[in-house]
Amino acid sequence: MKSRSHFSYWFIALALVSLGLAITFGVLAAIQYVSHDFLKSVVAFNHMRPLHVTSAVSWIVLSATGGVYYYISQEDNMELHLPLLGKLHFYVFLFTGIAIYLALLFGQTGGREYLVFSPFLIIPILFGWIIFGYNYFKTVLKNASKWPVYYWMWGTGTCFMTYHLIESNLWVFEYFRSDYIKDFSIQWKSYGSFVGAWNQLVYGTAIYLMARIKNDSSVGRGKLAFFFYFLGMCNLIFGWAHHTYIVPMPEWIRFLAYGTSMTEWIILFYMIWDWKKSIKIGMMDINSMAYRFLVSADKWVFLNLLLALLISIPALNLYTHGTHITVAHSMGTTIGINTSILFASMYFILMGKDNPPTKSSVSFFKWGFHLFNASLALFLTLLFVMGISKGIWQYSEPQIAFTEFQDNQYLYFVGFLIAGILLSLSIILLISPLLKRSYSIIFKK
Template sequence: MSMQLVPGQDKGGPRRTLPNPGIDRFVAVGYFTAAVVGLGVVLLAGAMASRFYVSMGDAAQFPPLRTLHSSFAAGWILLAAHGFILACLPAVTGVPLWSRRLAFLQLGLFILAGIGIVFSTILDLSTGREYLNFSPVVSPVILLAAILMAVNLFASFRRTRKVLPVYAWMWGTGILLFLWTFLEAHLWLFPSYSRFLIRDMTVQWKSYGALVGSWNLMIYGLTFFCMDRLSGGTSARTHRLWRAVFWLAFGNALFGWAHHTYQLPQAQVIRWIAFVLSMTEILFLVKAIYDFSAKGDGTVPRLLFRSGGFWIVTNLVLSLVISVPRLNGITHGTQITVAHAMGTMIGINLLLLAGVGATIAGSHLKERLVLIGMKVFHVSLSVFLLALVWMGLNRGALQLEGRWSWLLDFESGRDARLLFVGAGIFLIGAILMIILPVLRGLIQGARSGKEDDISISGNSPPRIGLSGAVALSLVLFGGGGLGLWYGGQERVETSLRVGEEGRGKFLYERNCLSCHGLDADGTDKAPSLIEKKYPNQYLWLRVSGGGLKMPPIPGLEESDVREISRYLESIDR
């Protein structure tokens, strides 16, 4: 264990010489291994789902694959971010992690939650939500894991006498924000929320946006930690820039969702605050990354961070497009929104986390394969996102002309879909070429038992206490506040019970969509189910006994048909 002069001032007096335990590579390896397995599920589910972009097939298989893809996409990011934070904590605080056992217990809970999501999908326990579509039974496990993370983090902070750097505040704020918004995302379980559509949609989109903002804070903090380490200490000017990014990212986590919800009634001032904060945060973050990348050598960690900065700029263009109200009306619900989300998850989060892993791996990283993978990555991701934008523009044009249908959309965008699938295959290979060498380097570093000396510059924390910032978030934008304050919204009540529409929608998509169309408005294979109201008994007879060109559908009960019928009624309304 190396002895090192701790930069910055102790809380209780002048500088002191303290033992530095360094980065805990075993914690990093455990979490990143599980994260890579989760990423493998993401890539496998995405590859299997891609066939529906080139062939109609059995469309009922698409929703379960989407659930696995989106759930594990968020899961692997959380696992990697939490693991790297816990691994880097000793280097920041100057004392060992408060509880290694608690860290691995948290990892076990995350793995258990992942298994639960898989079984939830296999057993058709879908909630019908846009995200967090797995059974709510899994959610307490995720929540408990996040609570253990918060306990370990703040207990480690409490043990240190050092002034915590700004990136430590990013980690603390991020995990607290995650806990709050994860609870908020489940308010739909209460009828007082789910029975009012506008309230439900507002809280749902707000919570999803804030969840993304919470792990962005954690990833930004990890990025700045690595910059501090690789630079051997940074200037006061850089620290001021990082503090600005902290406050902007925190504000964006509270407000940023608002410029994605133009379809809902909300005050214009909220939309403008969201837009300005989002754009300013992106610009400041890019500035911080490029200032760092302009210095030093062309090592893999620096190249990964610089590449992440490039994709942040690229995603800024899409952010601007979907933030303009008139354009948002065309792009909302199209593949352009998907391009924005995937550009963020793949182009930004994946590269920044890979950069963190490469920094921790240090000299144990085999750089050649990563460098080749990065070249393939940039080309394939560019084509991948352009194909999504092409598909989105095609769908938006059809919607604008009032002649959109699932079949017409599919046929007119076939070339873009083929391009999308082809680029996706190369992209999967490129991701593996980047991530697997990083994992191998981490494992070899942990086996070597050698600890690197860590240079931490001890920059000053934000001027307002973390508790005050959290209190501000709870008061201004808590789920209770959004739920109780209507802001002039009309109360639109649905006759469907909680979860029933989701169940009916799921049953329809699994059994009826491929013939009757996405919106049940009919195809060349089968008639519309919403132009004429069919009695439940008639539908049950057709489903159980078949008729005309329709074969019997095994496995459906009469109660299932009633739920499908109620879902069709909700579409018609």
């Protein structure tokens, strides 16, 4: 029986707040890109960017873990091994997050790119993942004999998230920090695999939603689903080769990394596309919001696959690596694919058949959904154009000064800012009814 007081709703609400903070810091950072003195004396760009990245990662992690807690306990009716540990997990992440924000706002860093806060704050984060993993495995092992693929994906993602968080902070030891190539390789390997780990959590959620919306457990038990799982795990282990072009390594690792990452997206695209064809109208209507975001994610998978194939061609990668095209690829994945899947999860939980949406929520969703996809397309297109421009500049002869090149890009930056504001507005429209619903559930109003 579902409980409206279940702590999984706490994770979901905090995830939505994190997404709101991510778009706030993102817009402020974009304004600073256009007007360099904007808030410079308060929060400079080099501090604003980590705040944006931290918030975006928090959105993915909190919504994914909150979803797992909800699905196994509320949808699959498993009794959590220790519910108290789940609540402890929430408070550990909450107070650690507050500490990270305060540290970044006051300029107290000490970490590396993407994890710029003090490595000491990784300790409570690791503790949170360990108790989450312990609770998850004890619960699922006790209640399920033949695991569907999404149970395997959630478990694998949890284990590798824990491992790669440790790996990403090995630089604190002199043995690793003293050797540049070793340090560089481990840092970027851990980041690439870190993304692969949360992809296991997110893609597992996508398959779970497909199974629940269709009311067909075979979706998560077929050979193709398990092939996708093992392919994703292989990509998690080897996909980091995309980030270390300048580091000496055997060629077979590069080719394997390219092959697995491209194939993983092809399989995900096919699974959602095939599932979409098999959905009946009635099933679609009951969970229309979640359904539409899953279909949207499939389109973004296809577009990002095309871009990834292009930038993986060595001759093109020479021009694109380190430009805004790389940013377009990563943000297209994070926003277009992961956020679409996680929005599907949020709407399934908070506005599914057991909690039908109000008329105002439906209106907010329709406007937000269409604006989200349109503004994201504009946002990524501008990044792509700026990336091409920089790639040409890098290898042009004679080369103009970088400051002059940046001045020539000003109109692109303004367009990028406008697209970012529109994208943020769409997310506000989408999360507003979700926040209102989660608030009413948590406080029983």
